[in-house]
Amino acid sequence: MKVLAILYSGGAAAKEEPRLLGTLENELAIREYLESQGHEYLVSDDKEGPDSFFQKHIADAEVLITTPFHPGYLTADLFEKAKKLKICITAGVGSDHIDLNAAVAHQVQVLEVSGSNVVSVAEHVVMNILLLVRNFVPAHEMIERGDWQVSQVARNAFDVEGKVIGTIGAGRIGYRVLQRLLPFNPKELLYYDYATLPAEAEKAVNARRVEDLKDFVSQCDIITVNAPLHEGSRGLINTELLSHFKKGAWLVNTARGAICDKDAVAAALKSGQLRGYAGDVWDVQPAPRDHVWRTMKNPLGGGNGMVPHYSGTTLDAQARYAKGTKDILDNYLTGKEQEPGNVIIGLGKWGTKAYGQR
Numbered sequence: 001m002k003v004l005a006i007l008y009s010g011g012a013a014a015k016e017e018p019r020l021l022g023t024l025e026n027e028l029a030i031r032e033y034l035e036s037q038g039h040e041y042l043v044s045d046d047k048e049g050p051d052s053f054f055q056k057h058i059a060d061a062e063v064l065i066t067t068p069f070h071p072g073y074l075t076a077d078l079f080e081k082a083k084k085l086k087i088c089i090t091a092g093v094g095s096d097h098i099d100l101n102a103a104v105a106h107q108v109q110v111l112e113v114s115g116s117n118v119v120s121v122a123e124h125v126v127m128n129i130l131l132l133v134r135n136f137v138p139a140h141e142m143i144e145r146g147d148w149q150v151s152q153v154a155r156n157a158f159d160v161e162g163k164v165i166g167t168i169g170a171g172r173i174g175y176r177v178l179q180r181l182l183p184f185n186p187k188e189l190l191y192y193d194y195a196t197l198p199a200e201a202e203k204a205v206n207a208r209r210v211e212d213l214k215d216f217v218s219q220c221d222i223i224t225v226n227a228p229l230h231e232g233s234r235g236l237i238n239t240e241l242l243s244h245f246k247k248g249a250w251l252v253n254t255a256r257g258a259i260c261d262k263d264a265v266a267a268a269l270k271s272g273q274l275r276g277y278a279g280d281v282w283d284v285q286p287a288p289r290d291h292v293w294r295t296m297k298n299p300l301g302g303g304n305g306m307v308p309h310y311s312g313t314t315l316d317a318q319a320r321y322a323k324g325t326k327d328i329l330d331n332y333l334t335g336k337e338q339e340p341g342n343v344i345i346g347l348g349k350w351g352t353k354a355y356g357q358r
C-alpha cells in the first residue's frame with residue numbers, strides 16, 4: 001500500500017527539535033510503523049502544479065495524509081486522477097483542502113483528528129483578542145525601536161472587560177473560546193451557529209444565540225471566527241457584512257482565511273471600520289510575500305496581529321495529532337471502526353454536520 005504525506009518543510013528547526021512531528025523531516029513519526037508492515041511511505045512538501053510530487057504520486061496512493069498548515073489541495077479534478085485513493089487523513093482539524101463533495105462521489109473517506117488542537121487554537125484566539133484590544137503589537141514595536149511615547153499607543157488601547165464578544169461557530173473551538181473569555185467579565189457573550197448549543201452548555205458560559213448574522217455582527221465589539229470553511233462560509237465576511245459591524249470592532253479569524261474577503265478586510269482596517277484584525281490563516285498558504293494582510297494597518301498604524309498558520313501546531317498539539325493520525329491509520333489497516341467524531345466523510349456519505357447545512 002502506498003501512503004502519501006504532504007507536510008511542510010521544517011528546515012533546521014525540525015532537525016534540532018524532534019517534537020516538530022508535523023514536518024517533512026519528522027514525518028509524523030509513522031515511518032517505522034508503516035514500513036515494518038511492508039507499506040510504502042512517501043513524504044514531500046512539493047504540492048503545487050501538475051508536475052509536483054503530490055500530483056504525481058496521488059495517482060496510485062491509497063492513503064493521503066496532509067496537514068492544514070501546508071495542505072495538498074485535493075480538487076475534484078485530482079480525484080479523477082486518484083484512482084486508488086481510499087482514505088484522506090487530516091493531521092489536525094479542518095479538511096477544506098479536500099473537495100468534500102468529490103470525496104463523497106468517489107467513495108473516499110475523509111478523517112481528521114478532531115479535538116487534537118482545539119485548546120491550542122482557543123488559547124491563540126484569546127491571545128489575539130487581548131493583543132488587538134490592548135494595542136500590544138505597536139507598543140512592543142515602539143520598544144524595539146528604542147522609542148517611549150505612552151500616549152501614542154494608549155490612545156488605541158482598551159479593556160476586554162465590558163465588551164460584547166461573539167463567536168461565529170460554537171463548536172469545539174468556539175465553545176472553548178467562550179469558556180476562556182467568561183472570566184474577563186464581558187458585557188455579553190454571543191454566538192452565531194446554525195447548531196444550537198445544548199441548554200446547559202449555553203448556561204454554563206452565559207451565552208446568547210443570535211440567529212441573524214447581520215444582527216449578530218452589529219451587536220459585537222469583538223468577533224472571533226471558529227467555523228469550518230465550506231460553500232456556506234467562504235467569503236462570509238465581505239464588504240457588505242463588514243458595513244454592519246460596529247465601527248471600530250475587532251475581528252479575529254483563526255478558522256480559515258477564505259472565510260474573510262481579503263481585500264474587504266484590508267479596506268475596512270484602513271478606513272477604521274475595523275480597529276484590528278488578527279489570526280493565522282490565509283486564503284493561500286504559504287501566503288505570498290506581498291499578501292496585503294502582512295502589512296495592513298488601521299489609521300493609527302496598528303491593528304494587525306497576523307502570524308503564519310501555527311496556532312494549532314504547538315508542540316503539545318503536534319504530539320496529539322501525530323498520535324491521532326496513527327490511530328486512524330491503524331483503524332483503517334486493521335478494519336476497526338473509526339471514532340465517529342473523526343469522520344468528516346464516511347463511505348459515500350457525510351459523517352459530520354459541521355461543514356454547512358445540507
Ligand code: NAD
Pocket residue numbers: 092093094095115117118121168169170171172173174192193194195226227228229232233254255256280281309310311312313353354355356
Ligand atoms: P467543530 O466541528 O467542532 O465546530 C464547528 C462549528 O461551526 C459547528 O458548531 C458548526 O455548526 C459551525 N458552523 C459551520 N458553518 C457555520 C457557519 N456558516 N456559520 C456559523 N457556524 C457554522 O470544529 P472546531 O474543532 O471548532 O474547528 C473549527 C474550524 O477551526 C476547523 O474546521 C478549522 O477550519 C479551524 N481550525 C484552525 C486551526 C488553526 O491552526 N488555525 C486549528 C484547528 C481548527
